[in-house]
Amino acid sequence: MNAKFSLLGTGGWIPTPGRETTCAILSRPEALFIFDAGTGLSRLLEERFRPELEPGREVHLFLTHYHLDHVAGLVYLPAMFKGRKVSLHAPAAAITGVEPLQVISSIVSRPFNPQPLSDFPVDLSIEPLGEGEHLIAGTSVRVRKQIHPDPSVAYRVDGMLAFVTDTASDPGTVEFSRGVSLLVHEAWIDGIEEEDPATEQIAREAYTAHASARQCADMAAAAGVGELILCHLIPLRPASYHEQMLASARAIFPRTRILEDGEVIEI
Numbered sequence: 001m002n003a004k005f006s007l008l009g010t011g012g013w014i015p016t017p018g019r020e021t022t023c024a025i026l027s028r029p030e031a032l033f034i035f036d037a038g039t040g041l042s043r044l045l046e047e048r049f050r051p052e053l054e055p056g057r058e059v060h061l062f063l064t065h066y067h068l069d070h071v072a073g074l075v076y077l078p079a080m081f082k083g084r085k086v087s088l089h090a091p092a093a094a095i096t097g098v099e100p101l102q103v104i105s106s107i108v109s110r111p112f113n114p115q116p117l118s119d120f121p122v123d124l125s126i127e128p129l130g131e132g133e134h135l136i137a138g139t140s141v142r143v144r145k146q147i148h149p150d151p152s153v154a155y156r157v158d159g160m161l162a163f164v165t166d167t168a169s170d171p172g173t174v175e176f177s178r179g180v181s182l183l184v185h186e187a188w189i190d191g192i193e194e195e196d197p198a199t200e201q202i203a204r205e206a207y208t209a210h211a212s213a214r215q216c217a218d219m220a221a222a223a224g225v226g227e228l229i230l231c232h233l234i235p236l237r238p239a240s241y242h243e244q245m246l247a248s249a250r251a252i253f254p255r256t257r258i259l260e261d262g263e264v265i266e267i
């Protein structure tokens with residue numbers, strides 16, 4: 001299947017000049033899939049991504065959870081999809097404890113945004129997704145609940161992609177992502193922290209919500225994926241720390257990469 005993947009936002013929590021917060025696209029001739037609507041969604045307005053906005057294809061936006069670094073861009077949707085139909089898939093209340101329509105309407109409401117969701121000039125349909133397999137735009141999309149302070153979900157699209165962000169390292173991810181071409185997994189810390197008593201506490205805290213680069217590489221190797229992409233990078237550490245994370249992961253699973261925002265991979 002010919003598809004293009006790009007992380008429009010490779011960062012977590014705080015956007016930086018080089019790394020917007022979480023957003024990814026999987027572009028195929030029949031549909032545009034968008035994962036999360038962090039500030040990285042704004043990059044769809046960049047000249048290089050204009051072709052992605054051409055009408056004629058289905059548009060599906062999948063939310064992993066509602067933390068602001070994953071939903072701040074929902075208010076940008078009228079700038080890119082005015083007059084278009086957009087299916088907005090979000091984890092069902094059985095997973096998160098909150099109704100998607102209710103929570104999304106409250107994020108996109110006054111006084112946070114002058115235009116409430118009900119007035120959006122976008123034909124937006126909110127479609128809750130439970131765990132398990134769904135057929136969306138003719139493609140298998142699997143959903144799995146993860147370990148995060150407010151529960152998040154991972155998405156697997158056919159054999160192409162597993163998008164796994166905002167989760168502690170979770171053995172279930174190995175089975176979920178088995179054999180995919182691309183495992184895109186969050187990595188918040190390197191993992192070396194857990195070996196030193198002086199930094200052990202940093203690792204312990206991180207692991208309540210997030211994973212390390214080393215854990216990602218272990219999972220990628222066990223799952224036999226084609227390639228591992230580390231994402232949701234910590235914004236408060238220098239680029240050299242991200243390079244260290246990459247080196248640590250590659251020592252375990254050589255086919256690991258960190259992408260720049262907007263870099264395109266053919267699947």
Ligand SMILES: [Zn+2]
Nearest residue numbers: 012013069166
């Ligand atoms: Zn996040």
Ligand SMILES: [Zn+2]
Nearest residue numbers: 065067148166
């Ligand atoms: Zn989160």
